[in-house]
Amino acid sequence: MRKIAERIEYSPTTIYLHFKDKQALFQELCAVDFLAFARVFERVLKVKDPVERLRKIGLTYVKFGLEHPHHHRLMFMTPHTPVDPEPGSIQKGNPDQDAYALLRLTVEQALEAGALRTDLGDADALAQVLWSGVHGVVALQIAKGNDAWIDWKPVAKTAERMVEAMIHGLAAPRAARRS
Amino acid sequence: MRKIAERIEYSPTTIYLHFKDKQALFQELCAVDFLAFARVFERVLKVKDPVERLRKIGLTYVKFGLEHPHHHRLMFMTPHTPVDPEPGSIQKGNPDQDAYALLRLTVEQALEAGALRTDLGDADALAQVLWSGVHGVVALQIAKGNDAWIDWKPVAKTAERMVEAMIHGLAAPRAARRS
DNA sequence: TCCGATACTTAACATTGTTTCGTAACGGAT
DNA sequence: ATCCGTTACGAAACAATGTTAAGTATCGGA
Numbered sequence A, B: 001m002r003k004i005a006e007r008i009e010y011s012p013t014t015i016y017l018h019f020k021d022k023q024a025l026f027q028e029l030c031a032v033d034f035l036a037f038a039r040v041f042e043r044v045l046k047v048k049d050p051v052e053r054l055r056k057i058g059l060t061y062v063k064f065g066l067e068h069p070h071h072h073r074l075m076f077m078t079p080h081t082p083v084d085p086e087p088g089s090i091q092k093g094n095p096d097q098d099a100y101a102l103l104r105l106t107v108e109q110a111l112e113a114g115a116l117r118t119d120l121g122d123a124d125a126l127a128q129v130l131w132s133g134v135h136g137v138v139a140l141q142i143a144k145g146n147d148a149w150i151d152w153k154p155v156a157k158t159a160e161r162m163v164e165a166m167i168h169g170l171a172a173p174r175a176a177r178r179s
Numbered sequence C: 001t002c003c004g005a006t007a008c009t010t011a012a013c014a015t016t017g018t019t020t021c022g023t024a025a026c027g028g029a030t
Numbered sequence D: 001a002t003c004c005g006t007t008a009c010g011a012a013a014c015a016a017t018g019t020t021a022a023g024t025a026t027c028g029g030a
Helices: A002-007 A012-018 A022-046 A050-067 A069-076 A099-112 A123-144 A155-170 B002-007 B012-018 B022-046 B050-067 B069-076 B099-112 B123-144 B155-170
Strands: none
Touching (some): A022 A050, A022 A069, A050 A069, A050 A123, A050 A155, A069 A123, A099 A123, A123 A155, A155 B123, B002 B012, B022 B050, B022 B069, B022 B099, B050 B069, B050 B099, B069 B123
16 A cells, blocks of 8 residues: 555555555456456457367466466455445456456357367356366466476466367367367 | 464464564465375375376365365465475475375376377476366365356366366377277 | 635554563573 | 573564544635
């Protein structure tokens, strides 16, 4: 707080005129981050093939997390109080503002195209697996990437392997694929 | 610190006779946790088939994280200062005390058995992908599991799907399998 | 001119990690 | 028995940080 105040050249107390407390401020910051986050995914829309788009989404997620580790930590590695009271600025379910909705939608399209296995669950189930996979790559890198205990492979490589493994693992067997 | 002091019925100062500072205390706690963590994996040794063991390792990782979320957070979601000065209590590379070594070893065995793809990297590469995958499931659950924004599937299910997808995605194609 | 709202700050308070200093207890050497 | 050093501990104080209470300056309108 005091650091922030100094940075914006105001007194610490002034911040409390705009935000109830530290948590409220971070929540707002988080909302802004989520919008920026969603905007990053606008570009993947130009990839038309659903499966290729899933690959792109995964790699984009990792790229964002690695380029903005602090934001990633705030958004995805820090529990926030039940974030109920703010359906304000960002729209759930709208793929333009809600990146999860975009992921889910793309999984749905891939399912409809018969490109993904149907025996593991619905679109939400597969979306959450994919999300978890790429999230793990970023989260481990951020939290333990500097830990000399492990002989880490380059994160970018791990991300590629992760996406390849998951997509391949979730892909419908050729027998069940309709052209 | 004061809470801890109260809990152990000593004065806060006394803690500093045993630990340099809060960080040192947490580091020690972390080391203890890692030993307990490794002990959990002793039981997977009875699974002889390397690939099945990898499945078991993954599910065990998730189980541990969900049963001890605070410890998981401390161990895998919190960056610690370069942990160099303590090759003391825990042995790197010994599968009995170092769970990553066990994972890596099992991947090696699976590779030797011709059960895993060889085009994605060596044992470390595959081990890190597998670790990241299951870690992502736990980490997302801990950090965002209470977030109503997402319609979460049950974590246990997601974990199973994750393991299934990764193992299947990393498995050697039947044509390349020997035996 | 007065008034109230607006925007901001200074000072103080509570909590928490940490350091300084003092003290009680104990074991051995004289 | 006395002295002394070590060990184990705590009370008080300090520093940093989130937060609140109270006060001040400015400005637009009645």
